[in-house]
Amino acid sequence: MEMTVGDTSGRDGIRRMDNIAIVVDDLAAAKAFFVELGLELEGEATVEGAAVDRLVGLAGVRSDIAMMRMPDGHGRIELTKYHSPPVLIGDSRAPANVLGAHRVMFAVEDIVDVVERLRPHGAELLGELVEYENSYRLCYLRGPAGILVALAEATG
Template identity: 70%
Template sequence: MAIQRMDNVGIVVDDLPAAIAFFLELGLELEGEASVGGPGVDRLVGLDGVQADLAVVRTPDGHGRLELTKFHTPPATTAEPNAPVNTFGIRRIMFAVEDIEDVIARLRAHGAELVGELEQYEDSYRLCYVRGPGGILVALAEELG
């Protein structure tokens, strides 16, 4: 078998402290922070003059990680910061949560906005999408009974 696991998902952000605070409020744990740059990083990512700060946050079970990166140079670019969910590419990350209404309220204190409405899918889940710092789209799912 070629794949052992999915290690992390990378998200480029403009405000690294706000993104860290958002995901910590969601319940992820800070694994580490670093500054990166230099020829090796340039070769790895195919850009010149990379200087970036990053933070890795992980789910409480230790199986899921996000790498949040703030590029200082070259500056990050974007085609559409608040792209709708049907735009090509990676659009959202989903987390299983307990007490979805409490999670929404806590994330709103960090600037999150509900994208649509909190919905119930049959008798199985309560679901919603929230948009966090820099337009990051996060789906939340609370399993019912």
């Protein structure tokens, strides 16, 4: 696959990806899942108030968040449990070809071991563990709240 990237030299803009937020219904289960995957709990907080309401465009927001840091220190996942307003229930079992932000992928070592360690935390394979072009072992699995997680182990 060939990708072409435009010249962005001299432009102000994105410096890095800071975090991805994932809304969950069970914050403790989601934290345990991502800790088992290898992320570190960076901190937790209750988030509420007028500034938060204005930021997210909802009234009466009260949520608990857990910030999970990647092992290499680059990037975080913000797990969010809303207490108010009520959470809107989407299709957490939607297939991989649904429009919109859909999955997060992690580079791992020993993919089989990682999958087995995640099973007690509710992980289930979506399809199969596959070998891709003699360079990666890949799989998709469901985690807490139906989160679609992909794992990739470099083999070549």
